[in-house]
Amino acid sequence: MICTGCSCLCDDIVIRDGKIFHACRKGVKHLRAEKATPSINSKPVSIEEALKAAGKIVKNANNLVIFGLDTIPCEAQEKAIELAEAKNAVIDDCSSFCLGDFVELILKKKVPTATLDEVRDKAYVILYWGSNPHQSLPRHMSRFTYYPRSGKRQRGYEEDRYLAVVDVRMSETAKLAKKGGRFVMGNDLDVIDSFFKAMEGKAGKHPEVAAILKEMQKADFNVIFGGLGLRYGLKGDYSRFVELIEKLNEISRVVFIPAGFHANMRGFNELMFKKTGFINAYDFSSGERITFGEAVKHADTALVIGSDPVKSLPPYIAARLAEINTVVVNPSQSLTARIAKVVIPTSISGVGQGGTMVRSDGLTVELEPFEESVSDAEVIISLLEVV
Amino acid sequence: MLNFGKFLKMEARVVVARDVLNEEKAVALVSKDFAERVSLKNGQPLKISRNKNSVTFRAVISEFAEGTDIVIPAGFYASQLADFNAFKQFTASIEVGDEVDTVDDFMNDR
Numbered sequence: 143m144i145c146t147g148c149s150c151l152c153d154d155i156v157i158r159d160g161k162i163f164h165a166c167r168k169g170v171k172h173l174r175a176e177k178a179t180p181s182i183n184s185k186p187v188s189i190e191e192a193l194k195a196a197g198k199i200v201k202n203a204n205n206l207v208i209f210g211l212d213t214i215p216c217e218a219q220e221k222a223i224e225l226a227e228a229k230n231a232v233i234d235d236c237s238s239f240c241l242g243d244f245v246e247l248i249l250k251k252k253v254p255t256a257t258l259d260e261v262r263d264k265a266y267v268i269l270y271w272g273s274n275p276h277q278s279l280p281r282h283m284s285r286f287t288y289y290p291r292s293g294k295r296q297r298g299y300e301e302d303r304y305l306a307v308v309d310v311r312m313s314e315t316a317k318l319a320k321k322g323g324r325f326v327m328g329n330d331l332d333v334i335d336s337f338f339k340a341m342e343g344k345a346g347k348h349p350e351v352a353a354i355l356k357e358m359q360k361a362d363f364n365v366i367f368g369g370l371g372l373r374y375g376l377k378g379d380y381s382r383f384v385e386l387i388e389k390l391n392e393i394s395r396v397v398f399i400p401a402g403f404h405a406n407m408r409g410f411n412e413l414m415f416k417k418t419g420f421i422n423a424y425d426f427s428s429g430e431r432i433t434f435g436e437a438v439k440h441a442d443t444a445l446v447i448g449s450d451p452v453k454s455l456p457p458y459i460a461a462r463l464a465e466i467n468t469v470v471v472n473p474s475q476s477l478t479a480r481i482a483k484v485v486i487p488t489s490i491s492g493v494g495q496g497g498t499m500v501r502s503d504g505l506t507v508e509l510e511p512f513e514e515s516v517s518d519a520e521v522i523i524s525l526l527e528v529v
Numbered sequence: 530m531l532n533f534g535k536f537l538k539m540e541a542r543v544v545v546a547r548d549v550l551n552e553e554k555a556v557a558l559v560s561k562d563f564a565e566r567v568s569l570k571n572g573q574p575l576k577i578s579r580n581k582n583s584v585t586f587r588a589v590i591s592e593f594a595e596g597t598d599i600v601i602p603a604g605f606y607a608s609q610l611a612d613f614n615a616f617k618q619f620t621a622s623i624e625v626g627d628e629v630d631t632v633d634d635f636m637n638d639r
């Protein structure tokens with residue numbers, strides 16, 4: 143089966159006699175998460191009652207915001223976008239504060255990219271920038287980047303891969319790079335500047351980047367994985383980074399892939415881009431961009447699907463969600479479910495519901511569920527029917 | 530060297546990072562340098578405050594905070610301190626805390 147615990151979408155997971163094989167700790171936690179119970183105002187009810195109550199709330203909403211969606215299949219995301227359009231609502235996912243901007247650079251063809259399979263078969267320099275896959279994508283390095291012996295890289299990490307990390311602190315991945323490759327500790331803009339200087343034969347604040355450049359020149363395929371650290375380090379202006387990738391491609395082939403997000407964040411970005419020209423944060427009533435963090439301030443109803451904003455977003459959002467009509471659709475118990483008016487449990491994507499997801503590199507993956515249970519698409523369709 | 534047990538408040542650079550093992554715990558990884566600078570001991574409650582919000586973490590001296598002062602796991606506790614402009618890194622004030630916070634300490638107020 144496919145694990146939907148992160149955007150690696152590992153396809154080699156086996157569940158036999160209740161035991162999970164091959165998944166990382168994060169995947170096991172995701173697959174074993176405690177199930178949510180249907181409820182209205184924290185009182186357990188049947189799923190039919192919860193669906194009916196949610197339908198009433200969504201139908202009566204004057205100012206609806208739909209949020210989450212990154213852990214559900216594309217087919218359910220499509221229905222959620224349809225619902226947002228039908229209700230003239232705002233729709234957004236975690237990508238507006240996660241790595242959506244990097245996916246947008248790729249969809250708008252501002253940076254060259256590749257698939258993880260190409261990386262596994264061909265990449266020599268593997269540069270993780272502002273990303274610590276050891277924690278965020280635990281099997282990224284073993285399945286796709288540093289460790290595999292594959293294609294042109296049969297001698298694996300011992301001789302055929304060069305690991306480099308740029309980060310503001312010593313992470314687990316940085317520690318590994320320090321041993322066998324190169325770790326550059328510093329501010330992202332300074333490091334970018336140092337790369338430009340090194341290409342002119344000068345020394346910048348981080349002269350050690352010259353070693354990474356030298357390694358890149360040895361190969362015809364190198365990759366930079368950009369994480370949340372880089373995204374925030376660039377402070378919303380990606381021009382210098384895009385320019386750097388262009389310049390690096392004058393000396394060797396260097397592709398860019400965003401690293402570290404929810405299982406199907408990219409699927410949502412692609413669907414939204416196709417539908418609206420925006421990758422996220424869209425208001426169907428005005429046709430303008432507005433993030434969940436802003437929209438929730440004015441909304442009277444929030445439909446949170448496959449996400450836990452009370453856990454992951456600033457506290458004013460939790461306070462606001464507790465004030466308005468919040469409906470949660472999620473497989474597991476969550477902090478947002480604790481403050482919601484209505485909770486509708488669905489099955490875990492890939493376990494009890496099928497469909498497709500888009501991996502971080504843009505590859506479409508077909509889920510392989512092994513049991514039948516309530517799907518997110520079914521819940522959203524039932525809401526669409528009443529509005 | 531400052532005596533952490535006695536000082537009132539000081540500033541620290543805080544990085545928010547994913548941490549699968551600690552994501553549900555109020556654990557703050559503290560760099561050895563910083564811990565020495567403020568005489569902070571392993572296991573000591575450490576109150577981090579920012580924008581009128583505070584969380585008390587259990588301090589763990591760790592090599593994975595090297596390069597900054599403190600690293601806290603992404604998740605509920607970090608969300609109480611971060612905001613959309615400072616999602617990954619911010620400056621916060623720190624002082625000795627009393628008891629390490631739990632999620633219920635915050636959720637029961639809602």
Ligand code: SF4
Pocket residue numbers: 145146147148149150151152164165166167168169170172279280281282
């Ligand atoms: S790396 Fe991600 S997709 Fe793979 S097993 Fe771990 S959580 Fe699941």
